Amino acid sequence: MKRKLCLVVAVGASLATPALTEVAPSEVYFAEGKVETSLTGMQGDAANGVKVMTTAGLGNCVACHTIAALPDVQFPGDIAPPLDGVADRWTEAELRGIVANAKMTFEGSFMPAFYKTEGFIRPGGGYTGKAPEGDLPPILTGQEIEDVVAFLLTLKE
Numbered sequence: 001m002k003r004k005l006c007l008v009v010a011v012g013a014s015l016a017t018p019a020l021t022e023v024a025p026s027e028v029y030f031a032e033g034k035v036e037t038s039l040t041g042m043q044g045d046a047a048n049g050v051k052v053m054t055t056a057g058l059g060n061c062v063a064c065h066t067i068a069a070l071p072d073v074q075f076p077g078d079i080a081p082p083l084d085g086v087a088d089r090w091t092e093a094e095l096r097g098i099v100a101n102a103k104m105t106f107e108g109s110f111m112p113a114f115y116k117t118e119g120f121i122r123p124g125g126g127y128t129g130k131a132p133e134g135d136l137p138p139i140l141t142g143q144e145i146e147d148v149v150a151f152l153l154t155l156k157e
């Protein structure tokens with residue numbers, strides 16, 4: 001019984017702790033929009049990348065972009081360029097930079113910065129009159145960014 005309990009505690013702890021090597025959003029180095037190395041030091045999982053991109057509470061990329069490689073997905077919006085063939089147009093480092101913070105590549109873009117915690121126009125003010133304290137959490141984790149990049153790299157024409 002005691003052993004089982006320890007196992008549960010260990011699993012819980014590993015889920016709550018981000019990968020030790022994860023680069024914090026404020027520490028990401030953009031070289032002309034490019035982010036050369038994995039944010040987690042790990043390879044992304046393309047299948048999970050699809051989930052992140054098509055889930056409203058996560059990346060929700062499909063709200064703005066269509067992707068022909070995902071015929072079963074509903075695309076509520078197409079106000080941004082289709083993502084078909086992005087791996088032919090951009091390198092891995094460029095795609096990682098675009099997903100982490102598109103504004104570093106496309107000045108003034110309205111694509112959300114998915115890996116950013118500071119410098120936002122604070123939400124909250126309009127509702128409560130008070131700005132929330134401290135930094136906001138990033139929309140996606142470093143590993144979710146890597147998973148999205150892994151899937152984008154499969155989109156060749």
Ligand code: HEC
Nearest residue numbers: 059060061063064080081086098099106109110111112148
């Ligand atoms: C609110 C709309 C919106 C959302 C949501 C959004 N994007 Fe974008 N994205 C854009 C726009 C607009 C552009 C075109 C660049 C520009 O002018 O801002 C763009 C450009 C891109 C490009 C470059 C495309 C090319 O062919 O040049 C990639 C890659 C990309 N987005 C990936 C993503 C991913 C991955 C997600 C989800 C994690 C996402 N976008 C979510 C609006 C969006």
